[in-house]
Amino acid sequence: MTAVLTVENLSTFFKTEKGIARAVENVSFSVEEGEMLGLIGESGCGKTTVAQSILRLIEFPGKVVAGSVHLNGRDLLKASDSELDSLRWKDLSVIPQNAMNALNPVYTIGDQIMEAILLHERVSKREALARTKTLLELVGIDGDRWKSYPHEFSGGMKQRVAIAMSLACSPKLVISDESTTGLDVLTQAQVIALIKNLQRKMDLSVILISHDLPMVTAICDKIAIMYAGKIVELASTEDILNDTRHPYSKALLQATPDLSDPDREVISIPGSVPNLVNIPQCCRFHTRCAFAFDRCRKETPEFREVKNGHFSACFLEEEENG
Known part of the structure; x- marks a missing residue:
């Protein structure tokens, strides 16, 4: 290997x-x-x-x-x-120890994941949104919840969002x-x-x-x-x-x-x-x-x-x- x-x-x-x-x-x-x-x-x-x-x-x-x-x-x-x-x-990416502190409370979870994608890859906002929904579903969250804010999730769900974010750019x-x-x-x-x-x-x-x-x-x-x-x-x-x-x-x-x-x-x-x-x-x-x-x-x-x-x-x- x-x-x-x-x-x-x-x-x-x-x-x-x-x-x-x-x-x-x-x-x-x-x-x-x-x-x-x-x-x-x-x-x-x-x-x-x-x-x-x-x-x-x-x-x-x-x-x-x-x-x-x-x-x-x-x-x-x-x-x-x-x-x-x-x-x-x-x-190289990191899954943080505390998703509560890693997620910005004033932005939706979708916007935060899309930000990483748009900053590092040449894709449209529509493509970034589609990938965000896929990532959320990959970690067991309904893709339509991309509009939700961090406070609407439990601690475990926030950690799943943090995992999805860490995988945003493969x-x-x-x-x-x-x-x-x-x-x-x-x-x-x-x-x-x-x-x-x-x-x-x-x-x-x-x-x-x-x-x-x-x-x-x-x-x-x-x-x-x-x-x-x-x-x-x-x-x-x-x-x-x-x-x-x-x-x-x-x-x-x-x-x-x-x-x-x-x-x-x-x-x-x-x-x-x-x-x-x-x-x-x-x-x-x-x-x-x-x-x-x-x-x-x-x-x-x-x-x-x-x-x-x-x-x-x-x-x-x-x-x-x-």
Whole structure:
């Protein structure tokens, strides 16, 4: 398969009064054509910062200090503002975390979707309206409701509108940044099922950012697990579930209830994500890891391939394999 997106050694830092916060450091991954990648981790691990870095939305006091982000061979970090404007929506789009804030309350939903189409494609207003109705129907909304305003929709319906808007110009890659946060459990399931269905139907490449591990493992092809600004494990969903290599990944799985095995004990992870300001150069998970040994407190483990397509950053893997 061909990679639609390739991220290499991406680092994004923020200046603070107490020092430099290394929010994202040396992050690398790729997303293939028609693939859904889950980006998972606790709050504060850097997932949204990765998405904002890819989209070139990092503002002062933040800065992308290193790395490259190639979308279909073009480095987004080196693209001009005009090149970015032409790429956004058409090649790369985002489903926002909160559709309530993403939608303008004084414009109809149809006008907002049509605006994206008319700005980026050479079509008439009639053609844009026809596509808008089709998009609404694609996400389960009556096309004739294009004249409705955001306040006339429930939270779940607003999120469907946001999804329709993200698909307005048939992008190759869609980033869903915790797009079900704030919705009730039933609506979350419906929205996630919709995203997966559209991904298959339209052969989309998707980055699904979430802290919901069961949901991610249910629908994603590949999973990248982030901890304290770094990816600590990257593998197929099958390997994450059945051949987990990093202690943090194992701890996340153990901390997640399993509905198929209600008697299994759920074990919480002690402690919290470390402060990323002036963090020492060592394993960032060692203070919460039951398997940590002296080397973990002194050195930074290399993010390396432990088997075909499976990457991990842990000294334990090296010790076990000699």
